[in-house]
Amino acid sequence: MAINISKSESDDQLRQKVMEISGQNFQKCYQCGTCSGSCPMAEHITVQPRRIMALLQLGNRKALSEANTPWVCASCHTCMVRCPRSIDITRLMEALRLVKLRQNIDHVHPNELKPEEIARLPQIAMVSGFRKMTS
Amino acid sequence: MKISYYPGCTLKTRAKNLESSALASLKALGVEFEELPRWNCCGAVYSLADDDLIHLIAPVRDLIRVKERGHDTVLTLCSMCYNTLARANELMKSDEEKRYTINTFMDEEPDYAGEVRVLHFLDFIRDEFGFDKLKEKITNPLNGLKVAPYYGCTLLRPKEVAIDSPDRPKLFHQFLEALGASVIDFGSSTTCCGAYQVLNEPEATLTVSHRILMDAVNHGAEAMALTCPLCDYNLGRRQEAMKEKFDFGDFPIYYFTQLLAMALGLPVEESHFELNLDSSTELLKNKNIIKESA
Numbered sequence: 001m002a003i004n005i006s007k008s009e010s011d012d013q014l015r016q017k018v019m020e021i022s023g024q025n026f027q028k029c030y031q032c033g034t035c036s037g038s039c040p041m042a043e044h045i046t047v048q049p050r051r052i053m054a055l056l057q058l059g060n061r062k063a064l065s066e067a068n069t070p071w072v073c074a075s076c077h078t079c080m081v082r083c084p085r086s087i088d089i090t091r092l093m094e095a096l097r098l099v100k101l102r103q104n105i106d107h108v109h110p111n112e113l114k115p116e117e118i119a120r121l122p123q124i125a126m127v128s129g130f131r132k133m134t135s
Numbered sequence: 136m137k138i139s140y141y142p143g144c145t146l147k148t149r150a151k152n153l154e155s156s157a158l159a160s161l162k163a164l165g166v167e168f169e170e171l172p173r174w175n176c177c178g179a180v181y182s183l184a185d186d187d188l189i190h191l192i193a194p195v196r197d198l199i200r201v202k203e204r205g206h207d208t209v210l211t212l213c214s215m216c217y218n219t220l221a222r223a224n225e226l227m228k229s230d231e232e233k234r235y236t237i238n239t240f241m242d243e244e245p246d247y248a249g250e251v252r253v254l255h256f257l258d259f260i261r262d263e264f265g266f267d268k269l270k271e272k273i274t275n276p277l278n279g280l281k282v283a284p285y286y287g288c289t290l291l292r293p294k295e296v297a298i299d300s301p302d303r304p305k306l307f308h309q310f311l312e313a314l315g316a317s318v319i320d321f322g323s324s325t326t327c328c329g330a331y332q333v334l335n336e337p338e339a340t341l342t343v344s345h346r347i348l349m350d351a352v353n354h355g356a357e358a359m360a361l362t363c364p365l366c367d368y369n370l371g372r373r374q375e376a377m378k379e380k381f382d383f384g385d386f387p388i389y390y391f392t393q394l395l396a397m398a399l400g401l402p403v404e405e406s407h408f409e410l411n412l413d414s415s416t417e418l419l420k421n422k423n424i425i426k427e428s429a
Contacts (some may be wrong), residue, residue: 005326020185021184021185021186021320022183022185023300024186026254036352038200039344040326040329041327041329041332041339041343043339044336044339053319054330054398060388069274070338071335071336072332072333072335072339073286074327074329074332074340075180075288075330075331076288076292076326076327076330077288077293078288078327079204080292080293081292081293081294081302082170083176083274088293090183091183091184091185093183094182094183094184095183095184098184098187098318107335108334108335111335118426120372121333121334121368122145122148122149122150122255122365122367122368123144123145123148123149123363124143124144124145124149124150124179124213124215124363124365124368125331125333125334125365126334127144127178127179127180127181128180128215128330128365129331129332129333129334129335131178131180132180133180133189133334133335
C-alpha cells in the first residue's frame with residue numbers, strides 16, 4: 001500500500017485530536033516495528049501498528065479511517081510494555097476509536113446480537129465489548 | 136489487614152465456579168473477609184482516554200465503599216476487575232488534577248485519594264498469606280496433574296499494576312507448584328486470547344485462542360489454569376467452535392481457585408465443575424484428585 005505524502009492528505013486537526021485524547025506523542029516513534037511483531041491480532045488487522053504510527057505522524061485521515069486495526073485491537077497492552085520509545089500505543093488505538101464513536105458511530109450494535117448469543121456470552125464480554133465499541 | 140471482597144459482574148452467574156471455590160478456600164485458609172456491600176460493576180475495562188473521567192466514577196465509587204467500610208484492602212478474583220480497580224486507584228493516588236475533578240463531581244461521596252490497596256487473589260497469597268503456609272494446608276496435592284498457567288493480559292500489563300514481571304512472570308507457576316501440580320511453562324502464557332473481540336471478531340478470537348491452547352498442548356500440558364471469566368469463555372467454552380474449525384476440543388480448563396479448593400481437600404461441590412467442560416471433571420477423577428467414592 002503506497003502512502004501519498006502531500007499537504008492535502010495531511011490532517012493536522014486529527015493529529016492534534018488523537019494526541020489530546022491519548023496524551024501520547026506518536027512523533028517519538030522511530031518505526032522499529034516491535035509493536036507489529038508483538039501484536040496477537042497481527043494476522044487479522046489490515047494495517048500493522050507500526051504503520052498506524054507512521055500514518056498518525058503524517059495525519060493521513062483517510063488511511064487511518066479505513067484501517068480495521070483499532071477495532072480488532074483487544075487492548076492487551078503488549079505493544080505498550082514492549083515499546084522502546086515508551087509510547088502507549090494502546091491509548092492511541094483508543095483515541096482512534098473515540099474519534100469515530102464520538103460522532104455517534106457505533107462499531108458494535110447491541111440490538112443486532114442474537115438472543116442465543118447473549119444467552120451464551122458471559123456478562124464481562126458484553127460489558128467490555130460495549131464499552132470499547134459503542135458510543 | 137481488613138479485607139473487602141469485590142465480586143464483579145460475572146462471578147455470581149457464569150463464573151460461579153470461580154467465586155464459590157475461592158470463597159470456600161479463603162474460609163479454609165482462615166482468611167477473614169467481607170463481601171463489599173453495594174458494590175457496582177467496575178466497567179470491566181479501564182478508560183484509556185485522557186479526557187474521559189466519567190468511566191472512572193464506577194471503579195472509584197467501589198473503592199470509596201471499601202474505605203467507608205473501614206477496610207484497607209480490596210480483594211479481587213477476576214483479573215479484569217483487578218486491572219480496572221487497581222488502575223483507577225493508581226490514578227487517584229498520583230494525578231492531583233483528575234483526583235480533584237472526580238472528587239468534586241462526586242460531592243455526595245467522601246473524598247478519595249487512593250487509600251485502599253487493590254489486591255488480586257494470587258498476589259494476596261504470595262505477599263500476605265505466603266506459599267509456605269499454603270503448602271502446609273494442602274491435604275489433597277495435585278500430584279501428576281500437568282497444568283499450564285495462563286496469566287492473560289490484565290494481571291501483568293501495564294507495569295504500574297502488574298502483580299509480577301510482565302515478561303517472565305512466575306507467580307502463577309509458584310502457586311500451582313504449591314498445590315503439588317506439575318507446572319508446564321509455555322510461551323503463550325501471557326499472550327492475549329482476544330478478550331472482548333469475541334463480540335466483534337469472533338473468528339479472529341477463535342484463531343488466537345486456539346493457538347494459545349495448542350502451544351500449551353505442544354509443551355505437554357493436559358490442562359490449563361486461568362483467572363479471568365473472559366479468558367475462560369474464549370479458551371474454554373469456545374472449544375465447541377474450535378471442534379468444527381480446528382478439530383480441537385475437550386481440553387480441560389480450570390479456574391485457579393478450583394484447583395486450590397481441590398488441593399485443600401474441600402468438597403467437590405464448592406468448585407461447581409458443572410460449569411466447566413466435562414473433560415475437566417474426568418481428568419481430575421483420572422488423577423484421583425476427585426475421589427470416586429466422594
